[in-house]
Amino acid sequence: MNPKIWLSSPHMGGNEQAFVKEAFDTNWVAPLGPNVNGFEQDLTLFHGGKTHVAALSSGTAGLHLGLVLLGVVAGDEVICQSMTFSASANPIAYVGAIPVFVDSEEDTWNMSPTLLEEAIKDRIANGKKPKAIIPVHLYGMPAKMHEIMAVANRYDIPVLEDAAEALGSSINGKMCGTFGRIGILSFNGNKIITTSGGGALISDDESIVKEARFLATQARDEAPHYQHSKIGYNYRISNLCAGVGRGQMEVLxxxxxxxxxxxxxxxxxxxxxxxxxxxxxxxxxxxxxxxxxxxxxxxxxxxxxxxxxxxxxxxxxxxxxxxxxxxxxxxxxxxxxxxxxxxxxxxxxxxxxxxxxxxxxxxxxxxxxxxxxxxxx
Structure with missing residues (x-):
């Protein structure tokens, strides 16, 4: 049998091992560390230098945190693109909210702005204004974000932008993931670059990213003992995986x-x-x-x-x-x-x-x- 040709396999650049070796040599093998900081800085620079980044264990974790940060709770409704991987929709269930699915348009295969507005009007007429909108950039093709954002702004609904497949994609030079209030990236093994498993939450609002980092590290309050005033999550990327990411960023x-x-x-x-x-x-x-x-x-x-x-x-x-x-x-x-x-x-x-x-x-x-x-x- 001929050797396997994969749909989308990891592709190392050469320096990943050097960053990982440094982590071993300095004993930074626990979560967080210099590679995490460096990886976040690399992603910030790639997105123009103004976007703040929290490196996480997966893109799914980023979507979950994004919904929490936007105040979505049980019983709320969240509009989600139907044409996507289940990871876009699963976090809606994690918080006990109700997904409302919207079809694609023909041009980009992504969320239809026309049907988005139709859905919002109908949900409001039914007595429930959606709490968030999750468009997806399918296979790297940007969604019609200018039109989607115009609809979202008209009804004052925040956008949680799923750019898991679209690192490096853009519209008129503006990077995917930077249109909504919060953006999500993925570095899963099949993505354009990988950290083996990993993701990121990005936002121009530094306070959102700071809160994301706090919640992603078990929401531990500042105290000499372990004290928690909020529910937290174990969602931060490891220093080892972030080392792979730093090497990958060099060849993105x-x-x-x-x-x-x-x-x-x-x-x-x-x-x-x-x-x-x-x-x-x-x-x-x-x-x-x-x-x-x-x-x-x-x-x-x-x-x-x-x-x-x-x-x-x-x-x-x-x-x-x-x-x-x-x-x-x-x-x-x-x-x-x-x-x-x-x-x-x-x-x-x-x-x-x-x-x-x-x-x-x-x-x-x-x-x-x-x-x-x-x-x-």
Whole structure:
């Protein structure tokens, strides 16, 4: 059998081990430490120098803390993009709140600003104004944040921006994660850079980030003994994992360039093919192209998303359907949903292709050989 080609695997840059070794040499192997501070500083600089950062154990932890910091409590309603991974919605359940799911628009595959406003109006009419909005930048493509923020500001609802997949993506030079009151990043093993497991909460409001750090370290009050006035969480990243992150930050720009080059190869080869389409960057938008994805119209292409996925799988090549929308998930299907069927079509016909920055040209040629068996140019 041919060696495995992964959808998106970790890609080390070379200096990660040096930062981790320093942590071992200085015995900073517990949570917090110089690498955590350095990693937060690196992320601050990458986002323009004004954004404050709390490095955490996961992006999911960041979303949970974000909801807590925004004052969301049991019984509140939170609007969430339906087309996303479950980690965007699960923290709503952690705090006992009620998710209200909103469909995508066709241009970016992200939350529809029109349906967002429709949902807000309807929830208010039903006697419950949503406490927060969670848009997601799917596969690195920025959501329509200017329009989403205009709606959010019109109704005075804070935005908790899920940029877990969009580190380095931007709109007119403004980084994803910096539009809302709070932003979330992820450094999971499959992301554009990784800390093995990790994430971050970011905000232009320093007081929010300070409170996030406090809550993430068990909310320990200042005292010579252990004293707690609030419920806390064990959500800080370790000094070892942060060392990996510092090494990864050194190659982030290169990783974005490599991911975009992989995407461009797919577009150059299959753009215009019968029944095949890609999501393009709107004017002023810049996607890190974390994952390259295409849509297949089976009535025109003559094959389905699943046909291609299974064909790739036979050659030991990993691909994956687009996220199954949250309103279609058994655990969330009972909650309100505002949509027109866009996310259902994306799930039915979309496929994520191998996208890693460490793919070789030989790897790409293997993928192309299988895809060429299906796609008529």
């Amino acid at each position: 720009a290169k990783r974005i360039e490599q991911r975009r080059a992989v995407y461009q190869q797919y577009v150059d080869r299959y753009s215009g093919a019968k029944g095949i389409s890609f999501v393009a960057e709107p004017a002023g938008y810049f996607s890190n192209r974390w994952l390259s994805a295409l849509m297949i119209d089976p009535a025109i292409a003559g094959f389905t998303r699943e046909d291609l996925r299974l064909g790739l799988e036979k050659d030991n090549i990993e691909s994956r359907p687009l996220w199954k929308p949250m309103h279609m998930q058994p655990i969330f299907s009972k909650y309100p949903y505002y949509g027109t069927g866009v996310s259902e079509r994306l799930f039915e016909n979309g496929l994520c292709l191998p996208s890693g920055s460490n793919l070789t040209q030989a790897d790409m040629n293997r993928v192309f050989a299988i895809m060429d068996m299906f796609i008529k140019k």
